[in-house]
Amino acid sequence: MVRKIIVIGAGAAGMTAASAAKRTDPRAAVTVFTEDEHIAYSPCVIPWVLEGRTTWNDIVMHDASYYSEERGITVHTMTKVTAVDGNTKKVTAGGRTYDYDTLVIATGGAVFRPPVPGVGLKNVFVVRTINDGKKIQNAMKDCNRVVIAGAGVIGLEMALSVRKGGKDVTAIEMFDQIMPRIADKDMAEPVQKHLERFGIKFVLSSPIQSIEGGDTVRWVTASGKRYECDMVILATGVRANLEVPKMLGLDIGKLGAVVVSPSMRPYRNGVLVDDIFVAGDVVQCESAIASGPTMSQLGSSAVKQGLVAGKNAAGDRASSGAVASPWVSVIGDLHIAGTGLSENLAAWYNIRTVSGRAEGFTRARYYPDHKEMIVKIMADADTHAMIGAQIVAGEDATGRINWLTDAIINGTKAEDFLERAENAYCPPTSMVRDVVISAAENLCNNLNR
Amino acid sequence: MVRKIIVIGAGAAGMTAASAAKRTDPRAAVTVFTEDEHIAYSPCVIPWVLEGRTTWNDIVMHDASYYSEERGITVHTMTKVTAVDGNTKKVTAGGRTYDYDTLVIATGGAVFRPPVPGVGLKNVFVVRTINDGKKIQNAMKDCNRVVIAGAGVIGLEMALSVRKGGKDVTAIEMFDQIMPRIADKDMAEPVQKHLERFGIKFVLSSPIQSIEGGDTVRWVTASGKRYECDMVILATGVRANLEVPKMLGLDIGKLGAVVVSPSMRPYRNGVLVDDIFVAGDVVQCESAIASGPTMSQLGSSAVKQGLVAGKNAAGDRASSGAVASPWVSVIGDLHIAGTGLSENLAAWYNIRTVSGRAEGFTRARYYPDHKEMIVKIMADADTHAMIGAQIVAGEDATGRINWLTDAIINGTKAEDFLERAENAYCPPTSMVRDVVISAAENLCNNLNR
Numbered sequence: 088m089v090r091k092i093i094v095i096g097a098g099a100a101g102m103t104a105a106s107a108a109k110r111t112d113p114r115a116a117v118t119v120f121t122e123d124e125h126i127a128y129s130p131c132v133i134p135w136v137l138e139g140r141t142t143w144n145d146i147v148m149h150d151a152s153y154y155s156e157e158r159g160i161t162v163h164t165m166t167k168v169t170a171v172d173g174n175t176k177k178v179t180a181g182g183r184t185y186d187y188d189t190l191v192i193a194t195g196g197a198v199f200r201p202p203v204p205g206v207g208l209k210n211v212f213v214v215r216t217i218n219d220g221k222k223i224q225n226a227m228k229d230c231n232r233v234v235i236a237g238a239g240v241i242g243l244e245m246a247l248s249v250r251k252g253g254k255d256v257t258a259i260e261m262f263d264q265i266m267p268r269i270a271d272k273d274m275a276e277p278v279q280k281h282l283e284r285f286g287i288k289f290v291l292s293s294p295i296q297s298i299e300g301g302d303t304v305r306w307v308t309a310s311g312k313r314y315e316c317d318m319v320i321l322a323t324g325v326r327a328n329l330e331v332p333k334m335l336g337l338d339i340g341k342l343g344a345v346v347v348s349p350s351m352r353p354y355r356n357g358v359l360v361d362d363i364f365v366a367g368d369v370v371q372c373e374s375a376i377a378s379g380p381t382m383s384q385l386g387s388s389a390v391k392q393g394l395v396a397g398k399n400a401a402g403d404r405a406s407s408g409a410v411a412s413p414w415v416s417v418i419g420d421l422h423i424a425g426t427g428l429s430e431n432l433a434a435w436y437n438i439r440t441v442s443g444r445a446e447g448f449t450r451a452r453y454y455p456d457h458k459e460m461i462v463k464i465m466a467d468a469d470t471h472a473m474i475g476a477q478i479v480a481g482e483d484a485t486g487r488i489n490w491l492t493d494a495i496i497n498g499t500k501a502e503d504f505l506e507r508a509e510n511a512y513c514p515p516t517s518m519v520r521d522v523v524i525s526a527a528e529n530l531c532n533n534l535n536r
Numbered sequence: 537m538v539r540k541i542i543v544i545g546a547g548a549a550g551m552t553a554a555s556a557a558k559r560t561d562p563r564a565a566v567t568v569f570t571e572d573e574h575i576a577y578s579p580c581v582i583p584w585v586l587e588g589r590t591t592w593n594d595i596v597m598h599d600a601s602y603y604s605e606e607r608g609i610t611v612h613t614m615t616k617v618t619a620v621d622g623n624t625k626k627v628t629a630g631g632r633t634y635d636y637d638t639l640v641i642a643t644g645g646a647v648f649r650p651p652v653p654g655v656g657l658k659n660v661f662v663v664r665t666i667n668d669g670k671k672i673q674n675a676m677k678d679c680n681r682v683v684i685a686g687a688g689v690i691g692l693e694m695a696l697s698v699r700k701g702g703k704d705v706t707a708i709e710m711f712d713q714i715m716p717r718i719a720d721k722d723m724a725e726p727v728q729k730h731l732e733r734f735g736i737k738f739v740l741s742s743p744i745q746s747i748e749g750g751d752t753v754r755w756v757t758a759s760g761k762r763y764e765c766d767m768v769i770l771a772t773g774v775r776a777n778l779e780v781p782k783m784l785g786l787d788i789g790k791l792g793a794v795v796v797s798p799s800m801r802p803y804r805n806g807v808l809v810d811d812i813f814v815a816g817d818v819v820q821c822e823s824a825i826a827s828g829p830t831m832s833q834l835g836s837s838a839v840k841q842g843l844v845a846g847k848n849a850a851g852d853r854a855s856s857g858a859v860a861s862p863w864v865s866v867i868g869d870l871h872i873a874g875t876g877l878s879e880n881l882a883a884w885y886n887i888r889t890v891s892g893r894a895e896g897f898t899r900a901r902y903y904p905d906h907k908e909m910i911v912k913i914m915a916d917a918d919t920h921a922m923i924g925a926q927i928v929a930g931e932d933a934t935g936r937i938n939w940l941t942d943a944i945i946n947g948t949k950a951e952d953f954l955e956r957a958e959n960a961y962c963p964p965t966s967m968v969r970d971v972v973i974s975a976a977e978n979l980c981n982n983l984n985r
Contacts, residue, residue, distance in 0.1 A: 099968060129900065132963045145902040375956075386968045387961035408956040415960035424960050451578065453594040485965040486935020489958075489972070493942045496956045507824075507857040507945050509938075511864035511873050512836035514581040516934040519548060519835045523938070 090115040091186055092400050093178050095168050095331055096193035097121035099129065099386050100367025100393035104191045105160050107397030115401055119154075119162040120180045125217045126151060126162055131386050133220040134244035137227075138251050143217055173335045173355075173363065189362050189400040192332060192345070192353075193393060196325035196368035196384060201236070205298030211319045214245055223320065227252055230318040234258075234307045236295050238265040240416045240423075242322030243278070246287050247419055249320070256287045257316070259309050261294035269414065270423070271430045273444075274463055274477045281421050290314070325384055327369040335363065340380050344371035349406040351396040364400050366392035375409035375496045376427050376474045377436035383412045413492040415485045420458075422484035426492040427475035428465065439468040440475075443501075443530025447522035449482050451514035458482050462526035464491065466501045471534055473501055476526075483516070487523050501530045539564040540635055541849050542627050544617050544780055545642035546570035548578065548835050549816025549842035553640045554609050556846030564850055568603075568611040569629045574666045575600060575611055580835050582669040583693035586676075587700050592666055622784045622804075622812070638811050638849040641781060641794070641802075642842060645774035645817035645833060650685070654747030660768045663694055672769065676701055679767040683707075683756045685744050687714035689865045689872075691771030692727070695736050696868055698769070705736045706765070708758045710743035718863065719872070720879045722893075723912055723926045730870050739763070774833055776818040784812065789829050793820035798855040800845040813849050815841035824858035824945045825876050825923045826885035832861045862941040864934045869907075873937035876924035876944045877914065888917040889924075892950075892979025896971035898931050900963035907931050911975035913940065913950070920949045920983055925975075932965070936972050950979045 090112055094105045097119050109117050119126075127148045136143060151162040163181060170179035171190070178185045198213035200206050210230065212223050231254055235246045238260035250256045258265070264272045265279050279289055293309035298319055300306070306315045327344035338354040340346040345353050351364045367389040374381040383389075391407060398405040413426035433440045442465040450457035458481020465475040476491040478484040494504050505528055510521035539561055543554045546568050558566050568575075576597045585592060600611040612630060619628035620639070627634045647662035649655050659679065661672050680703055684695045687709035699705040707714070713721045714728050728738055742759035747768055749755070755764045776793035786802040786809065789795040794802050800813045816838040823830040832838075840856060847854040862875035882889045891914040899906035907930020914924040925940040927933040943953050954977055959970035 129963060129968060131961070132900065132903070135903070135963060140904055141902050148901070385961065387959050387970075390969045391958065391973075406955060411958060413958050413960035415962045415965055417962055417964040422965065426960070451581065452597070453590050454581070454584070455589055483932055483935055485960050485962075486932055486937075486939055488935075488960045489970065490935055490939040490942055492958055492960070493939055493956075496958070497946060497948075499946075506855060507942075509840065509860060509862050509875075509941055509945070510836050511862035511875070511934050511937045511941070512580070512834065513864050513866055513934075514578060514584060515866040516864055516871065519578060520839045521836075521938065524840075 090401065091188045092117045092191065093185060093187040094119040094191040094193060095178070096195055096367065097123060097126035097162060097164070098193060098195050098367060098389065100195070100389035100396070101191065101193035102127045103390045103393030104193060104364070104366055104397030104400065106158060107394045108191070108401040109158055109160055111398045111401035111403045117160045118185060119160060120166050120168050120178070121162070121164055122167050123216055124165055126164060128217060129386055130215055133214055134248040136220060137224055138248040143221065168331060171331055171334045173360070176362070189364065191396050191400050192363065192365045192369060193367045193396070194328040194331050194369050196327050198321055199324045199326045200321060201295060201323050203295055203297050205300065205304065208298055208300050209303040210317060211298060211304055211321065213321050214241060226318055227254070231255060232316040233318045233320065234314055234316040235320050235322055236307070237322035237324065238289065239268065239322060239324065240266060240414070243282060243418050244416060245320050245322055247282060247285060250285055250287050257290060257314050258287060259290045259293055259295055259307065259314065261292070263292045265289065268431060269425050269429050270477055271463065274461065274479055277461065277479055278418065278421060278423055281419055285419060325368060329369070332365070332369065340371040342371045342380050342382050344382060345369055346371055349408065350399050351392055351407060364396035366396040373409040375411045377438060379436055381410065381412065383410055385412060385414055388412060408496070411492045411495045413488050415488060420481060422480050422482055423478070424484040424488035425475070425477040426488050427495045429475060429477070430465065433465065433474065438474065440465050441468045441530065441534050442466070443526050443528070443533050445522050445525035445529055447518050447525060449480055450516060451518060454514045460522045462487070462522045464501070464526045464530045466530055466534060468534070471500045471502060472498050473504060491523065501527060501534055505531050539850065540637045541566045541640065542634060542636040543568040543640040543642060544627070545644055545816065546572060546575035546611060546613070547642060547644050547816060548838035549644070549845070550640065550642035551576045552839045552842030553642055553813070553815055553846030553849065555607060556843045557640070557850040558607055558609055560847045560850035560852045566609045567634060568609060569615050569617050569627070570611070570613055571616050572665055573614055575613060577666060578835055579664055582663055582666070583697040585669060586673055587697040592670065617780060620780055620783045622809070625811070638813065640845050640849050641812065641814045641818060642816045642845070643777040643780050643818050645776050647770055648773045648775045649770060650744060650772055652744055652746050654749065654753070657747055657749050658752040659766060660747055660753055660770065662770050663690060675767055676703070680704060681765040682767045682769065683763055683765040684769050684771055685756070686771040686773065687738065688717065688771060688773065689715060689863065692731060692867050693865060694769050694771055696731060696734060699734050699736050706739060706763050707736060708739045708742055708744055708756065708763065710741070712741045714738065717880060718874050718878050719926055720912065723910065723928055726910065726928055727867065727870060727872055730868055734868060774817055778818070781814070781818065789820040791820045791829050791831050793831060794818055795820055798857065799848050799853070800841055800856060813845035815845040822858040824860045826887060828885055830859065830861065832859055834861060834863055837861060857945070860941045860944045862937050864937060869930060871929050871931055871933035872927070873933040874924070874926040875937050875941040878924060878926070879914065882914065882923065887923065889914050890917045890979065890983050891915070892975050892977070892982050894971050894974035894978055896967050896974060898929055899965060900967060903963045909971045911936070911971045913975045913979045915950045915979055915983060917983070920951060921947050922950055922953060940972065950976060950983055954980050
């Protein structure tokens with residue numbers, strides 16, 4: 088008997104799961120359904136395509152025929168799943184019904200559209216799929232003033248991308264800082280200043296009240312003020328796509344996403360569902376730091392979870408641990424990265440924190456082209472465990488935030504990290520004492536005074 | 537009573553110890569002695585100065601008057617310590633005698649001169665101090681053919697630096713690979729090929745037998761062959777400077793360096809010496825991986841140890857853990873890094889190993905200017921603990937090797953690392969699944985088949 092595996096969704100989680108399932112059980116029949124026209128691409132790269140750094144064609148790794156011919160995986164694009172029955176184990180898609188032995192749900196998320204008047208007007212866009220990106224690219228030709236709604240990482244990336252296209256750009260954020268969920272105010276400020284130098288205007292502490300216009304958008308109101316524009320890009324966060332999970336009656340957690348076990352199995356009325364696996368933006372993760380749920384919604388998390396889901400759907404016994412959710416972005420000349428909790432998230436979990444901070448360089452002080460680097464590390468004031476870190480630097484933040492992530496996931500105490508930590512050094516790639524270690528020392532001093 | 541602290545040596549370990557001691561006890565009288573003319577510089581940068589990337593002036597962070605005026609530390613340059621008495625607690629230097637309450641020994645190392653005929657000829661150089669570098673710079677004007685004796689990291693850096701100055705360069709190595717102690721053969725090979733593309737010639741498996749010439753060097757013989765040259769640079773490893781430790785009768789370990797406790801105190805006949813601290817290239821460290829001694833001899837290790845030694849010499853209670861000794865170098869267009877044990881070192885410790893490896897890119901595959909990246913991770917075949925890793929990449933190896941170092945120092949099992957590890961992702965700085973994690977997966981597959 089051939090094992091029938093159906094995957095719903097063809098983003099990073101879905102396609103990774105499909106490939107992992109086929110590798111684990113090469114005789115399995117693996118079938119993927121997606122409403123999207125394109126598969127196997129990274130939506131994270133859309134701002135850079137709009138900026139002209141790469142092309143729509145280049146960012147699509149493979150098309151459906153590649154998966155069919157090279158990997159023996161059948162992919163149905165532009166095909167909506169209209170029904171799933173967990174008892175008879177059948178999926179209905181594109182008017183046909185398919186049996187499954189195991190099912191992987193990787194339906195991802197959709198951009199949250201704030202419930203304000205005018206959100207459906209012409210030239211109000213979201214950034215999620217290649218086709219979203221192409222619509223923006225097309226509309227850009229006739230637009231001069233763009234409002235970005237939401238100053239999270241994607242909002243900032245889009246703001247700069249559009250600004251580099253010569254447009255007048257205003258980013259409007261409801262909180263009193265940019266990147267309010269994942270970055271601390273003192274780390275967000277240098278990033279905001281950097282973007283202001285490119286000519287981007289910021290309006291903080293201002294929830295958008297309405298989007299106005301006739302045929303097309305003409306202005307946005309926020310905090311009682313009017314911001315004239317001919318395009319609005321909504322970068323207002325991502326909500327899990329729960330249509331399929333709800334068809335199956337799966338438990339939804341308090342963050343509005345599917346609750347999963349470490350094997351990426353969901354629950355129904357608190358009972359583990361054995362033959363379904365869920366991965367990517369549609370799941371709620373367990374925090375490695377606080378005893379509570381968290382949302383990762385990162386491409387790297389989707390791949391990691393997709394691997395586990397795909398292997399297990401094909402009969403393996405893989406598992407995925409609790410998460411710190413490290414992230415990084417390159418915005419202008421800055422590399423911005425974070426991991427674990429921000430101060431705002433720590434407050435949400437009721438954790439009392441102490442932080443340490445160091446400023447230095449990415450290379451030796453005297454080495455040409457060295458860039459500034461700021462590292463901040465936060466610890467639980469009671470246990471001294473490291474619980475979060477952020478880096479703003481001119482280069483090379485990625486490996487360093489992964490380093491801190493390893494320490495944070497392992498619950499390392501700040502003092503133990505400082506005693507043990509070693510850094511590789513050569514003048515073109517670091518200071519003799521890496522800024523990460525200097526920040527850890529400052530943290531230990533602050534914890535113990 | 538003012539605490540009198542004497543520091544012997546003004547390299548990374550010595551000057552860090554002096555500053556840390558003064559910060560810990562601001563009223564202490566801190567006095568430093570060095571035979572060198574310059575202080576507070578990184579010898580690691582000498583190859584890059586010779587290449588013209590920076591200048592001798594720029595690499596000296598501070599001079600003696602800065603330390604005196606800004607930090608209240610007295611530094612005696614070009615002053616040799618001729619006697620130390622641990623009973624009366626006196627140091628004799630430059631013909632005068634000084635009392636100490638605590639003593640920090642940071643006498644560093646010296647380049648090992650192989651015991652072959654002609655090693656004292658004119659135009660046979662070592663690379664250790666700024667004055668060594670200036671001598672090479674001066675001699676370069678009249679030299680055309682240079683032999684580098686020893687193809688470790690410093691030998692390779694010097695080979696490329698001299699080659700970029702237009703010289704004919706041959707690197708002669710006694711082992712059958714470059715970087716024989718710290719890198720595995722399969723990781724050393726792409727580095728050798730890269731350097732050969734710059735026109736550097738390599739002669740492997742050939743210990744140098746003699747250096748010949750009249751007034752000045754004319755050729756080197758190795759494995760019975762003659763290599764004509766008008767300059768030889770010895771990059772044949774560093775041995776601890778044991779003159780001062782021997783005056784004090786301190787215990788010397790089997791690797792030929794001073795044995796120290798985690799507080800950086802030495803031993804005399806197996807008994808801890810309370811009022812002396814030792815740091816930098818002169819000490820033998822405890823390996824974080826194998827139950828045995830190891831040599832770090834890295835600038836970053838010297839700073840770390842100097843901090844602990846300096847704090848404790850001023851009455852604090854700091855300690856330094858066992859080490860993995862991560863290192864990195866930029867050689868041509870390659871970033872080469874390693875941590876923990878190489879295969880050769882693991883064999884020396886009698887550890888049975890399994891390794892995993894992945895090849896990928898430093899950025900997303902489609903992102904402009906992405907570079908190749910090879911990551912290799914090694915585990916103990918019995919315990920599955922990660923014990924070593926190496927990276928060869930076009931950029932961004934440093935943070936990633938620190939990340940792996942954290943896991944290795946903590947004794948993380950390969951399977952646990954893979955289950956927990958997360959990587960920050962954005963297209964300009966990593967693949968969606970970092971090459972480090974792909975290498976860890978390959979390692980787990982190899983361990984469990």
